[in-house]
Amino acid sequence: MIPNIALSDRSLRAGRCIAICLVLCFALVGSGVWAGVATAQPTTIGVTIDDEPLTDAGEFVVLTDPTTNISVNSNTTIDLVEIRVNGEIRHSYRPDTASFDRAVSLDLDPNENTVEVIANAEDVVTFKKTVIKNTAAPRVQYSSPFTTSVLGGPSNETTVSSGQVTLAGSLHTVSTVDRIRIERTYTYETSDQTNRTDREIYRITDPGESFSQDLLLGNGMNEIVARYIDSNGRMNEDTFTLVVNDATNPVISLDAPNTSYTKSVRIRGTVRDETKLHRVAINRTSNNASQVILGGTNPEPDPERLSHQFDETITLYSSNDDNEFRLVAEDSTGNVRERTFTVEYNPDPKVRITENRTNATAGTVHIAGNVSEAKIDRVTLETINTKSGERLDIARIYGADVTTTAVEFNESLEAVPGETVANLLVTYGNTQYTQSITPSVSEPSDGNTTETRAANRSDRTVDETGDETDVKNASGTTDSSEPTGNNVPDDTGKETSPTFLPIRTREAFGGVVTVGAVYLLGQWV
Structure with a gap:
């Protein structure tokens, strides 16, 4: 029995020792001796974007460069905080405190970015996150042939009054617009009642901040698809219909x-x-x-x-x-x-007499003017003695292989005072036009001899037919004023008036001229 009692005492003493140890442990903890070991925490990093906390895994999508809040907490002094984007140090700080809090702007590349926050306190801690900058597709503020806001797209259907329109607007985008593609589709019915489609594509490269493209539309409905693509491949597409209602005459x-x-x-x-x-x-x-x-x-x-x-x-x-x-x-x-x-x-030529002056002393008549507005083959001017029917003088004014449309003349021909009529003969096509002019001449003086009159003819040549002629080419210019020659003083100082013989008249260019008068063998024909 004694051994059993001894064993019981040993067990009792052991239990007392354990109890005492536990009491001491609780006493030490309560007194704070082990508090440092129980409450010690590692360095922590917190990151928020737009007030949204980020975790250390997965991806985060932004549309623009974000403003990011970075916080670092440690039980020891923080020596260094670095912020890196795609391995490049963008920001670096030396807080020299146990806590750090800063708002920074992150300049991100388009699409995927690796963002790292590195803190060095008692040890090195790294926060790593994939941030995707998903740039918004280009938006358009249209100014023609309709107007829209930046956020509001075009109406499904717009009516225009002409087939010639301009599609224009300003571009609103984070990234540069690289190219624009505009497709116009027009479907119409042919005369044999079959449908056909006409398609036209317009392309604009590097448009900058705005664009303007002329479009040619068909009458009726024209489907338009406009695509705007930026340098990152982001695309915005607008689809609408332009209806041409053309009510304008050519x-x-x-x-x-x-x-x-x-x-x-x-x-x-x-x-x-x-x-x-x-x-x-x-x-x-x-x-x-x-x-x-x-x-x-x-x-x-x-x-x-x-x-x-x-x-x-x-x-x-x-x-x-x-x-x-x-x-x-x-x-x-x-x-x-x-x-x-x-x-x-009006095929008849236009004849205009600008001068009709007689020289009684020399026995000549000076006639000037022009013929125009016809395909002229030949022009002849002659003087006839009204009593005897004798041809006194003749001049070929124009005659050539090539027809002309205007001929000027300025001729002095032999005349008998008071007994002379001048005929202007114009050949055009297969027709001849004749205009007769009766000069008013004074009596010749004693010095008016046949030799003197013949001398006045000496400067004219004779053509191959034997007719005396002055050949002159057409000048190509005419004077549209009415014929002159009235009240022209002669050599004696008296005013004379040319007389047109009223043989046959016709209406021409607002006036009346005399045609077809020739004196032969003592009578007019």
């Missing part, structure tokens, strides 16, 4: 003469339209005969059909009632513009 610019002395006449001009010209023709109003200048076509857009210059020759009829024409221009929408004009056919 514009005609016409240059046509009022009068022609030939059987054909040249007319020139330009026809324009804001969408597309369909057909242009010249119609003769008397019989509806048509001369097509520009043939009809399908309605698809065509830049060559916005304007058409023409240079046409039309035939004239002898009756001026048949020489009224109508220029008709029609666009692809059916809008029509007409321009009516008349060309008077």
Whole structure:
């Protein structure tokens, strides 16, 4: 029994020792002797972006360069804090305190970035995070042919009044817009009732901060797809419809003469339209005969059909009632513009006498003027003795292998005072036009001999037919004033008036001239 009691005492003593140890431990903890070991914490790093705490794993997406709050806490002095982006030190600090708190702006590269915050206190601690800068796709503020805000896109459908429009706007984006692609699609029905599609693509590279692109549309609905792509490949796409409602007639610019002395006449001009010209023709109003200048076509857009210059020759009829024409221009929408004009056919040449002066002493008559507005082959001037019918003098003014449209003359021909008439003969085509002029001459003096009159003819040559002639080429210019010669003083100082013989008259250029008067064998024919 004694051994058992001894064992019990030893157990009791051991239990007392354990109890005492536990009491001492709790006493030491309570007195703070082991407090440092129990409350010691490692260096910590905290990172927030836009008030959102980041964890040390996964990815974080931003649209712009963010402002980031960095905090570091340690139980010891913090020697160094570094902020790195893609391995490059962007910020570096030496806090020399146990805590650090700073807001910094991170200049991130587009797309993926590795952001590191490194703190060195009792040991080195690193915070690492992948931040993706997802730049927003380019946005457009349109200014033509409609207007929008930066955030508001275009309407689904916009009506315009012309096939020629400009798509323009300013670009709003973080990254530079690298290229713009605009696609226009127009679907139309052909004359055989089949549908066809016309597509045009416009490209703009390096547009900068704004762009402007002219578009050619067809009448009706035009589908537009505009894509804006920045340097990082981000794309914004706007899709909308432009509806052309063209109610404007084509514009005609016409240059046509009022009068022609030939059987054909040249007319020139330009026809324009804001969408597309369909057909242009010249119609003769008397019989509806048509001369097509520009043939009809399908309605698809065509830049060559916005304007058409023409240079046409039309035939004239002898009756001026048949020489009224109508220029008709029609666009692809059916809008029509007409321009009516008349060309008077007057083949007879225009004769203008600018001087009709007699010299009774020399026995000559001086006649000057011009012939114009005809295809002139030959011009002859002669003087006839009205009593005897004798031809006193003759001069070839113009005669050449090539026709001309204007001839000037300035001639002195032999005359018998009071007994002379001058004939101007103009050959044009297969026709001859004759105008007779009766000079008013004074009586010759005693010195007016036959030898003196012959001397006045000595400076003229004789052509191959034996006729005396002064050959003069056309000057190409004419004076549009009315013929002169009235009240011209002669050598004696008296005023004389030339007389036109009233044999046969015709209306020409607003005045009356005498034609076809020739004195032969004592009578007028």
